Amino acid sequence: MSSKIFKTPQQWREQLTAEQFHVTREAGTERPFSGEHYFHQRRGRYHCICCDALLFSSSSKFDAGCGWPSFWEEAVPGSITRLRDSSHGMIRTEVRCAQCDAHLGHVFEDGPPPSGERYCINSVALHFVAEDEA
Numbered sequence: 001m002s003s004k005i006f007k008t009p010q011q012w013r014e015q016l017t018a019e020q021f022h023v024t025r026e027a028g029t030e031r032p033f034s035g036e037h038y039f040h041q042r043r044g045r046y047h048c049i050c051c052d053a054l055l056f057s058s059s060s061k062f063d064a065g066c067g068w069p070s071f072w073e074e075a076v077p078g079s080i081t082r083l084r085d086s087s088h089g090m091i092r093t094e095v096r097c098a099q100c101d102a103h104l105g106h107v108f109e110d111g112p113p114p115s116g117e118r119y120c121i122n123s124v125a126l127h128f129v130a131e132d133e134a
C-alpha cells in the first residue's frame with residue numbers, strides 16, 4: 001500500500017472547495033440527491049478528491065435509493081479505513097481514505113450480494129475518471 005499523506009488544514013483548504021473541505025476534513029455530509037455522482041452511470045473509476053487514491057469502480061456502483069452514491073465493494077483492498085462512529089446518537093461505521101484520512105461516508109451491512117455491504121459515499125469526496133479518458 002502507498003504511504004500516508006499528511007497535510008495541514010490550511011493546505012487542504014487551499015486545495016479543496018469549501019464543500020469538499022467540510023465533507024472530507026470535517027466529516028460533513030452533503031445533502032442527499034444533490035451530489036454530481038449520484039445519478040452517474042458512466043463506466044470508470046472513482047478517486048479520492050484529496051489525494052487521488054483509487055477508491056471505487058463503477059462496476060460496484062448501485063442505486064441504493066438513499067441519495068448518495070453507493071458501492072458494494074472498494075476497488076482496491078486496503079484502500080479504505082473503517083472507524084466506529086457514535087455521533088448523532090447512532091452507532092455507524094465511518095469509512096475514510098486509507099492514504100489521506102479523508103472522510104468519505106459510511107458503510108452499512110444491508111448491501112447486495114456478493115459483499116452484503118453498502119458503502120454510502122459523498123459525491124464531493126470523489127473525483128471520477130471515465131474509462132475512455134483514463
Ligand SMILES: [Zn+2]
Pocket residue numbers: 048049050051052053097098099100101102
Ligand atoms: Zn485520499
